[in-house]
Amino acid sequence: MRLTCPLCGERDRREFYYYGAEDYLHRPSEGAPLSEWDSYLHLRDNVAGVVRDLWYHEAGCAQWLVVTRNTVTHEISGVELVAERAK
Amino acid sequence: MRYSGLKVITEGLFGNRGWTPAWRDPAPKAEYDVVIIGGGGHGLATAYYLAKNHGITNVAVLEKGYLGSGNIGRNTTIVRANYFLPGNSEFYSHSLKLWEGLEAELNYNVMHSQRGLINLFHSDGQRDAFVRRGNAMINQGDDAILLDREGVREHLPYLDFDNTRFPIYGGLLHPRGGTARHDAVAWGYARGADRRGVDLIQNCEVTGIDIEGGVVRGVQTTRGAIRARRVGIVVAGRSSQVAAMAGMRLPIESHVLQAFVTEGLKPVINHVVSFGMGHFYISQSDKGGLVFGGDLDFYASYAARGNLPMVEHVMEAGMTLMPMIGRAKVLRSWGGIMDMTPDGSPIIDRTHVEGLFIDCGWNYGGFKAVPASGWCMAHLMATGEPHEVARKFRLDRFATGHLLDEEGTGSQHNLH
């Protein structure tokens, strides 16, 4: 599996650390009900197909990335910088 | 047909013409008392104990592929009861006791071999942790023996004891730990369930769950609709998809775990050995192949195959621990899809739908759990109440904060 980092280019999977579903980007606001925290931390759609999840270019540019990929075929269809997305 | 040594001999003398299929191949009926979705180890064991312990025999197990096509036929077969946390300890202890009587119970050779499991440690801190774990195991009524470096050397002289990064300080020996033949366990339970009247229906994928007014009514399948008053979801790596049919979002992420086997060799590794620091474990199958594995590939996946960096990592870890295995040739590698929970412990519980139950979240340790999971899931489905050794495996424990985090690695699904 190879991922194309928007900064570093096409790199081997071993350079990246997988964190989890994109859900981790949507932190509940302060004072949100417990069920929202449960959902944010634990519950997942866990789709067999196209998903968006968070990876860290640990051995490269040290950027957090949102990766769009297929969990059945391992095909990667998009990689974006979390930092640029927030702007 | 009862299996026995005499039967094997007589059949051998008469051309093996007298054997009959181990189970029937029935067409699905329109209605059952209980439908179990998933014909893996846990689903088959649940059906068996529903019939055996509770007299509920109007049961169907619906399997989308063939029996044993999932993780039950893909694991590295380690059976142990060396858990630490209350909640897990009593459950796996119960499971190991069931294992010890399983062959007689099922009249089936599952090749359960209590060859002993040795978990190595490599620092004073790790030794302390293993002393604590060993005491917890003994308190639970299971066995544990702390070995020092020389004690380990007596059992495992072939290890590299002087590795600079992870010198071996000792190990925790769990003599009753060992292995079993994985698909024989599925076949044994399948045959046992079939003989008690359970319908095992293969090539039958569940595509929908029928719910009316909060009560389960049955399932939709590729072989038609089947009505049932009680339905159990027991589909391991596919739990999220099937639960979604009932509108549920589970605390599960599915990950791929790889394993490897070498060509057959003469007996050389007599135990199950685990090297936690290198994420590596190994045993030798009765056929002679060295069976070994390591960590998850680490990213969510439904592809039953892994990627090369983990292959390399596992080989490196193996060579670090026991340089001699560099001489063996790897024959095959494969992967299975693991239902990972945020605390590494399983779920056996009711759901928000009346009559719908779920058994999932086995991470990569669900093979040893097969007997107790079937036992407890059957108890839950038959009586509506959790079995006492599985009462902490609640679906809502994440929301309420009652996690069973055996490894203490936090709520990230792939870290368990």
Next chain:
Amino acid sequence: MPDLIAKSALEGRSLALGGVTLAEVDPGPITSIALYPGGTKTAAKGLRTLGLAMPGPNSFIEKKGARIVWTGREQAFLIGVAPPAIEGAALTDQSDGWAVLALSGVAAVEVLARLVPVDLRLAACPVGTALRTQVNHMNAVILRTGDYGFEILVFRSMARTAWHEIENAMHMVQARAGTKI
């Protein structure tokens, strides 16, 4: 204040094998420049005094003994000179944190091919390329300094491990030289 003697991680060691040379080099000062949000313009002004600019991804620029190496998003290492006054960026002295190894020779690229999971052949990695990647399992910054030359920055605490890995790879490449596959 006692007079402390600066020592490099590998005491300037060097090794030649099969036409490839590995040597520790003294890069001079290393300063990390990390832009503050909105600091692009003022930082560019500071760097202009050296005739340099923030480099684009995967590249480095050299001017009169001063080198500026891309090390990440809005981040670079200034190597070889003391930093000028720069506004709009956080400057951190990292001189002691790194060991720098120069690897040169026709087969240098084959040595690194055994350790680095990126295509380093000249066509894919021309002179002036700077990559953050790995040397075996160690994080590193790799600079393509010449058609047959690389410089490799590794954490100082891993200098001897890096040396060991590269030396092993050099032995293997040497052993294979002339072998038809």
